[in-house]
Amino acid sequence: MNIKRLNTTPRWSDATIFNGIAHFVEVAADTGQDITSQTNQIFTQAEATLAAIGSNKSRLLSATIYLTDARNAAAFNTLWEAWLPTGSAPSRACILVNLLDPTMLVEIAFVAAVD
Numbered sequence: 001m002n003i004k005r006l007n008t009t010p011r012w013s014d015a016t017i018f019n020g021i022a023h024f025v026e027v028a029a030d031t032g033q034d035i036t037s038q039t040n041q042i043f044t045q046a047e048a049t050l051a052a053i054g055s056n057k058s059r060l061l062s063a064t065i066y067l068t069d070a071r072n073a074a075a076f077n078t079l080w081e082a083w084l085p086t087g088s089a090p091s092r093a094c095i096l097v098n099l100l101d102p103t104m105l106v107e108i109a110f111v112a113a114v115d
Contacts, residue, residue, distance in 0.1 A: 006052060015053050021061070022053050022112045031103035035072040038105050039079045046110060055112045057083070060090040064109040066097045072105060 005013035006024075015024035026045045028038035050056050065080075067073060073094065081089075090111075099107060 006049070015049055017053060017114055020114050022055060022114045023110070024049050024053075024112075025107065025109045027104055027107045031101060031105070035069075035075050035105045036079065039076055042106065042108055043079070043083050046108070049110075050112060053112070053114050055114045058085045058088040059113040060084075060088070060110060061113055062090045062111045063092040065092060065094040066099060066107040066109075067094060068097060068099055068102075068105050070096055076106060 001019050004017040005015070006017070007014035012025075015022050017023075024046075026042040026049065028041040029045070030041060031038065033041070047057060050059070065076070067076060076094075
């Protein structure tokens, strides 16, 4: 089977699809904002990526969430739970990290099913 890559650059692809499974990572475009704004930016971008690959958030299989401050976990979880369709939460890991850009508060790596 062929690997499909969306918007490939020398450093990354916006999404990589193989055998009906897509992998993609989202970060906030405007990192000068708080956790709520950065998270909502990521969700908007994720929905656009999912649409571009023929999927949607109810088809998320897993998510790895990288937070830079444990104090943001509660706010993030509230947004996460509101964003996901009822009964479709993917498996997930939430990891406390130092990201390369110190203004980034959250980064999410997604895996989704694609038709």
